Each structure stands twice: as C-alpha cells, then as structure tokens.
Amino acid sequence: MKKYSIINTRLQRVDAxxxxxxxxxxxxxxxxxxxxxxxxxxxxxxxARIEKIDTSKAKKLFxxxxxxxxxxxxxxxxxxxxxxxxxxIFCSDKVRYIGDExxxxxxxxxxxxxxxxxxxxxxxxxxxxxxxxxxxxxEGAPAIHDDFPNNIGAxxxxxxxxxxxxxxxxxxxxxxxxxxKKQDGAFLEPQSxxxxxxxxxxxxxxxxxxxxxxxxRTLAMVLGLPIGKVRVIKPYVGGGxxxxxxxxxxxxAACLLSIRTGRPVKMTFTREQVFWHSxxxxxxxxxxxxxxxKDGTLVALKNTCYLDGGAYSSFGIATIYYAGSxxxxxxxxxxxxxxxxxxxxxxxxxxAQRGHGGVAARAAWEQQLDIIAGELGMDPVDFxxxxxxxxxxxxxxxxxxxxxGMKECLEAVKNDSGWTKKKGKLPKGKGIGVACGFFVSGAxxxxxxxxxxxxxxxxxxxxxxxxxxxxxxxxxxxQGSDTILTQIAAExxxxxxxxxxxxxxxxxxxxxxxxxxxxxxxMSGHAVKQAAENVKQQILEVLSGKLKxxxxxxxxxxxxxxxxxxxxxxxxxxxxxxxxxxxxxDPPAGDYLTFTEAARIAYLExxxxxxxxxxxxxxxxxxxxxxxxxxxxxxxxxxxxxxxxVDMETGKVTVDNMTDAHDCxxxxxxxxxxxxxxxxxxxxxxxxxxxxxxxxxKGRVINPTFGxxxxxxxxxxxxxxxxxxxxxxxxxxxxAKEVGEGAIMPTIPAILNAIYDxxxxxxxxxPVTSERVFMALKKNKK
Amino acid sequence: MKKLITLTINKRSxxxxxAPNKTLAQVLREELxxxxxxxxxxIGDCGxxxxxxxxxxxxxxxxLAVQANGSEITTIEGVAEGQNLHxxxxxFVDHGAIQCGFCTxxxxxxxxxxxxxxxxPTESQIREALSGNLCxxxxxxxxxxxxRAASGAAKK
Numbered sequence: 001m002k003k004y005s006i007i008n009t010r011l012q013r014v015d016a017x018x019x020x021x022x023x024x025x026x027x028x029x030x031x032x033x034x035x036x037x038x039x040x041x042x043x044x045x046x047x048a049r050i051e052k053i054d055t056s057k058a059k060k061l062f063x064x065x066x067x068x069x070x071x072x073x074x075x076x077x078x079x080x081x082x083x084x085x086x087x088x089i090f091c092s093d094k095v096r097y098i099g100d101e102x103x104x105x106x107x108x109x110x111x112x113x114x115x116x117x118x119x120x121x122x123x124x125x126x127x128x129x130x131x132x133x134x135x136x137x138x139e140g141a142p143a144i145h146d147d148f149p150n151n152i153g154a155x156x157x158x159x160x161x162x163x164x165x166x167x168x169x170x171x172x173x174x175x176x177x178x179x180x181k182k183q184d185g186a187f188l189e190p191q192s193x194x195x196x197x198x199x200x201x202x203x204x205x206x207x208x209x210x211x212x213x214x215x216x217r218t219l220a221m222v223l224g225l226p227i228g229k230v231r232v233i234k235p236y237v238g239g240g241x242x243x244x245x246x247x248x249x250x251x252x253a254a255c256l257l258s259i260r261t262g263r264p265v266k267m268t269f270t271r272e273q274v275f276w277h278s279x280x281x282x283x284x285x286x287x288x289x290x291x292x293x294k295d296g297t298l299v300a301l302k303n304t305c306y307l308d309g310g311a312y313s314s315f316g317i318a319t320i321y322y323a324g325s326x327x328x329x330x331x332x333x334x335x336x337x338x339x340x341x342x343x344x345x346x347x348x349x350x351x352a353q354r355g356h357g358g359v360a361a362r363a364a365w366e367q368q369l370d371i372i373a374g375e376l377g378m379d380p381v382d383f384x385x386x387x388x389x390x391x392x393x394x395x396x397x398x399x400x401x402x403x404x405g406m407k408e409c410l411e412a413v414k415n416d417s418g419w420t421k422k423k424g425k426l427p428k429g430k431g432i433g434v435a436c437g438f439f440v441s442g443a444x445x446x447x448x449x450x451x452x453x454x455x456x457x458x459x460x461x462x463x464x465x466x467x468x469x470x471x472x473x474x475x476x477x478x479q480g481s482d483t484i485l486t487q488i489a490a491e492x493x494x495x496x497x498x499x500x501x502x503x504x505x506x507x508x509x510x511x512x513x514x515x516x517x518x519x520x521x522x523m524s525g526h527a528v529k530q531a532a533e534n535v536k537q538q539i540l541e542v543l544s545g546k547l548k549x550x551x552x553x554x555x556x557x558x559x560x561x562x563x564x565x566x567x568x569x570x571x572x573x574x575x576x577x578x579x580x581x582x583x584x585x586d587p588p589a590g591d592y593l594t595f596t597e598a599a600r601i602a603y604l605e606x607x608x609x610x611x612x613x614x615x616x617x618x619x620x621x622x623x624x625x626x627x628x629x630x631x632x633x634x635x636x637x638x639x640x641x642x643x644x645x646v647d648m649e650t651g652k653v654t655v656d657n658m659t660d661a662h663d664c665x666x667x668x669x670x671x672x673x674x675x676x677x678x679x680x681x682x683x684x685x686x687x688x689x690x691x692x693x694x695x696x697x698k699g700r701v702i703n704p705t706f707g708x709x710x711x712x713x714x715x716x717x718x719x720x721x722x723x724x725x726x727x728x729x730x731x732x733x734x735x736a737k738e739v740g741e742g743a744i745m746p747t748i749p750a751i752l753n754a755i756y757d758x759x760x761x762x763x764x765x766x767p768v769t770s771e772r773v774f775m776a777l778k779k780n781k782k
Numbered sequence: 783m784k785k786l787i788t789l790t791i792n793k794r795s796x797x798x799x800x801a802p803n804k805t806l807a808q809v810l811r812e813e814l815x816x817x818x819x820x821x822x823x824x825i826g827d828c829g830x831x832x833x834x835x836x837x838x839x840x841x842x843x844x845x846l847a848v849q850a851n852g853s854e855i856t857t858i859e860g861v862a863e864g865q866n867l868h869x870x871x872x873x874f875v876d877h878g879a880i881q882c883g884f885c886t887x888x889x890x891x892x893x894x895x896x897x898x899x900x901x902x903p904t905e906s907q908i909r910e911a912l913s914g915n916l917c918x919x920x921x922x923x924x925x926x927x928x929x930r931a932a933s934g935a936a937k938k
Contacts, residue, residue: 238882
C-alpha cells in the first residue's frame, strides 16, 4: 500500500486541547448581550384535542417579552422527508404525545419563562391514547393523524427474486420473531440553541445539530425567510447518534421568538425533555423466515416488520426501508422479500439512531443464522464464511460491494478470539458468540429530492503563505470529522498537519448534508481532497511559470516543494520572499523551497489563492421503489466475537471479552477508527443488556433520567480487541469508507449467540435482563 | 434573598451574592463565566459537572452554591497551567480519550482526583473511580488507557 505521512496515522485530534481544558464552547455555553431565555409548554396528555389556549396571564407576567402559540407561528408543516411532513412548530388542533409542544415563552431569565409557562391555560378534550402499535392498527382505533386513518404512516413492500418458490427448494426453513425496545440516543449534551435575528433581517442560529444544512432549509421554509438570510452555525456538539440530524421545535421556537422580540433567545432542553423529544431508535417487531440448503447455502429470507413510530414520522420513512434493505448482505442471498409497516402511536417520535433501522433486524437475523448453523451441525463461523460476499459482489437489492473485507474480518476475529479453542468447549455458564454486519458509507441521496452536491469544501491559503484555511459545512459532533478532514487536506495538499486550520459546521461555508448515515469521511473527504488538489495545482502553476519547470516535474510533500528531476535554483524566489518578510522571524533556509514561500509567491501573483471541491455520488444501483434508501457509494462491514458469563442461578449476563474487526476501507486516523469501534460496541452492549424507555398507561416516560435509563458505565464495558481491516475502497477518498455505524451491527447478536453458548437459552426480546434469562433458564429445565 | 459567600476557585478568591437555590454548577457557568463545567442531566446522574471541592469530587449540580461557602474548588479551567497541560490532560490528548468532549472535563477531574489520592491505581480502581462519569462516545477504553498512562507519567 502507498506510504502516507499524515493519513493512516495516529495524529491527535485537532479539537483535543480545546476539549480537555474546558475551552471548547458548546451551544449552551454561549451568551449574547441582551439575551432572552426561552421555555416550552409541552403537552401533559398523550392524546387530546385542544379546545382553548389562554396565554393572557402569562403575557402579563413581569419580565416576559413574548408568548407564542400556533396562532403566531402558523401551520407550515415540516419534518424530515417531504413525503411525510407531519409536524408544525406548535400543536393547534391536537396533541399527540406527552411532550408535544403547544407554546413558547421568552423572558428575562429561565425562572420567569418557566413561571409564565405554568400560567398558560389549555383546555383539552382527552382522547384515548394509543400506546401499543398493534392496538393502533386495530379496526376502529382513533386516527392520530387525519391523513392516516388506519395509523399506518408508511408501508413498504419489496421482493427480490421469488421467495415462495425459493423456499420450496430449501432443505430447512425456520421462522423466528424478535422484539427490541425503544431506545434513547443518550448523548451527553442536551439539545440547545441560541437564535439571533438582526435588524437587517438576517437570522443566525447557533445549535447543537448533526446537520446545519437541513436545519437551515427547515428554518427558511417554516418561518418564510429567504434561505440566504438564514445562517446555521454548529458550535461543538456533545454527541448526536441520529436524534440531532433534523430540525426541531426548540430551534424553530427560538428563531420565532428572536424574530418577534428582536433579541437573541436561548433555549435548552432538560434531560427529561431530551427523552420526550426522543427521535431515537424505533421499536421493531420482526418476523423472519430463512431457508437454506443442507450444505448451508442461504436461499431465501422473508422479513416482516412492524415499527412503533411514535407520534410523528421524523426519519421513520428512511428507517422503515433500512429495516428491510440492511439484511441480505454481507451474505450471498438471491431471494429476499420485505414487508414493513410504520405505525403512529401516542409516544415520542422515533427516528434515526446509530445503525439506522438495521440494528434490530441484524440482531434478529444473526441469531437466527446461528440457530440454523446449529441445526445443520455447522460451525457458525464456517456457516457464515460459506455464504460470505466478497469485493465486486452485488446484493439482490442492488448494493454494489465495491470493496468488502468481510471474509477478512470474520477470519480475523476467529483467530484473535481463540474461537476454535473455545466454541462449544467452555464450561457451563461461559459462552462465545459471533456475528457479522454491514452499513452504508453515506446515503446515496439527500433526504429531499435534489441534484444538490452532498458536500463542498473551500481552501484559502493565507496571504503570508503560512496557513491553509479549510472551510466546510460538515458537522463535527464528536466523531472526529474535523480531524479526518484536516488530515485529508494536509495529505492532499502536501503540507504539515499543523499548517491546516479547519473551520466547519457553518452553512456560510458551503453545502454539507451533515453527520448522519456515516457520510463525512467519504463524502466530505472527497470534497476536501479535491479542494486541496486544486490549490496545490494553482501554487505549482505559479511556480512553474516562475521557475520554467513543467508542473509534472514538481510536487508538494511535508510542507516543501519537491523537484523530481533534481536540484533547482530557486534562490530568486527565496530572496523575494525574504524581502517581503523583512523583520519577520524564521526566514526560510535550507535545501528545500518551503510551501510557505511558494504559497506567498503564488499570492503575490494571483492575489487570492482559493480552491474548491464538491462531491456527489455517481450513478448508484437500484431502480425499484425505495432504492434510494440503502444504496451508497460504499459499504463498511464488521465481524465480532463476544464472550459472556451467565450466572445460571440469577440469569445475570456479564460481557467478558469483545473482539471486533471492521473494514473501514482505509483508516485515515487509526485512533479515531478504534474509538468509533469501541463506542459502537458500548452502545450495542447497552441496547442488548439494559436500555429501554418505559411508559406508564397514560403514555408518560417513567424513566427519563440516566439513573433509571441505564447506559453502560466504565464498569460495564470490557476492553475491546480492535482489528482494523483495510480493503481500499475505490469510491472513497484515499480508499476510506465508514466505521461509525457498521461497527454496532454485530454487537447485539454476538452477545445473544454467546448467551446461548453459555446457557442454552435463546432470548428474542431485548433488553436481556437477568429476569428474562432467569425465566428462560427455568423454562429450559422443565 | 441573596446570600454573600466566598469561594476559592482555581486558586482565585471570589466574593459573591447568590440566590440560595442556585447550584454550584449554575453559579460557575452563569455567574463566573466558567462554562467548562458541563450540565448533562442536572440531577447528579451523569457526572459531566464534576468539580473537585475541598479535595473530593462532587457533582456540582447537586451542591448549592451557598453550601460551598468557604470551600476550595478546582474546575476544568484550573487544571492546566498556562499552555502546559496536566499529565492527565496530556494523556487524554495522546491516547484518543476524547470524542465529543462533553464528559471530558468531568472525566479529567475524576481522574486527576484519583491520581492525587492513589498515584498507582489498578485498572479496576480506575474504572471504579470513573464509574460516576458517563460517556456515550468512547466505550471508556481509551479513557482508562489514558489514566493508566498518566499514572505512570505522574510518578516520573
């Protein structure tokens, strides 16, 4: 493989020093002169008709600047996918979940705003809440949205090949059901925003978001402003994982209040409000039927899924497709049928979360494949290897595996975990399990229909030649995109890491669809690489003219100019540079013409040294309905082996060891890749063993705290053995593709399969609590 | 009615009039302009607001500012000396222990406090000491590695 100096290393994150000293500013850390504080009135009922809203008392409270309801906000619908815009800033006719927004207040301080909120009187006519997806689709159930009388907000029916005919050719067919639970994103930073509307009619929103671009579009559309007057800036963000990938009422309300008061308005969710707002993992009810030949060849899969969507669509229109399309691969499967139904219920809306739509499906299927391997008397690793896809294979739903190190991942975890020595040979109560998975490297299409570029980048070299300023609207949310893009810029331009200064997360810097569907490295990386190459070309062109050397005989590497055909007399340029910089420190010396000298000379010639880059995916496969969800320029993949201990008396599960191999194409930053792998496994472990949002019979979240909604602590996570596989993706910048989400795919099923190996029980409902294992053990004894 | 209190924060003394219902976290962030202390939950579950108060780590969202009267407090802003990072901070930077960074100030203070009390902790002691600080990004592994590395550096 080619040698690089900046990428494929373990360079420090560009934001590490700011974050470790407390210097990094997150949205709620911001403050503006004359700033007001906003608060929301949210519904205390899960399903009710609004009869009357009386804000008169609240408006009179001393210190209150503005109170707004649907009357002031209007009823422009928004959401994620234009096909399912089903939200308004505030409810006007109905409330649909506990937490649905009805009004907002701006006041001199938060206490006053909250007091005013408590003085708004709303008269409701209570309606029966639909809290169970299957109750909601029962004949005669009241409609949550008038446009969807049967409460089915979206349905998908796809068939590739002929599943029923294929089952007839199988030697073994089995059906299993699987249920997960509604999860919370549980990012540490609650959503927060500061809206500033100035006297020239410009709106600037600072917000904790994964997609400044989508927020900008939504603000302009809902508030009726020209898009050019709306600027969205993303300060440091304390994690997103999916729920922050769309505009929300907090942001819209803050903007509306700022427009109406002419003052900056800050609004921040409490942790409880984060749980109410949710937009995280759906609850999925899967029924899978898989057929195989005696020799272990996979033949057909039928997947039926009901998704409990909550009160609004959010990202659900994509989720429902992913719950079908992310099966099949990474195995050669010629026949696949999927029927999905996303159901409205009177609970917080579900949306996207790490491994979008595919995590529960993957858990269900990889456990079923383990059962099938057992029935056929095959080792689960061998069974998977028999069916594994390789580079160049195309799935039955037209996903092109332009690179795929799946086999390499599986073999690596087999070897590094000591699988052969352990599988079936561990003492009772100890077990080992394996699973695989894959994920997209960026969605092939934006969430709205458009020919837009998915990412643009601009590089401007400072006039002194010393600094390479990189501007991108990409969203650093903790995953490390600022670091990755800085590395890509430095490598492609040939300068040192420290020479590049990145500015990101601002819609003024260009178009970038944001941090979701694991797209920043591949898509923004392409745009940045192109911008850097463009600037490099411009500088070399100037040098070529000055030195009378063809461009192809020069290069820039490590911050100096390389003359490929031997020594060149550049003393004239150096003298010029030194003359320009009289009195400055560090006059250049030595045998090499530095990048700084060359860039200064280029500036003197051109005035502006700016280069641009723009990326959108080329033609992707799939012409069928729904092909837009799942087709991607590249696919990352993972294999994991997990070892557990099951307490045979109490059913308590402890994860002892995890071995994870992930094919990220090419690791731009090896430390970051490992960090994404470890973080994915941690989230998967939490979802497998204890995460569940619980409701009472009125539809109220009863565990909206980190005390009661448990995420893994440092005592729950074992150390993970991380193995990076590099398959050199032809469609990725420098061969790179995703790692942020694919790595969560095998975690839950690997744990489930290890539990079976340890205790002989199959758990088909998450989370795997001690009680669930205990009851299964008890049933097994009978 | 506001109360007059004295706090020593990062070796600097402050005299303040604070409302009796204000938490230490609120006063640090809103009144003293020290926003490095983060509020992730406001009820003592997540540890993002961890500060060192008279030698012990506390969730500053669970301490009323008036309760801290007369105390000596270290926040994240007081850990580095000028441009020189504390060994724990340097280790976090070097070992990739940071992702979104929202838990990082609290993590650093919990780790620093551990090493101040126990310069050579075992891995399980490190994990125990950090168990009150939630992190959703890293899976904790690189944080634990950083603290272990810092314990070696601190000894030198």
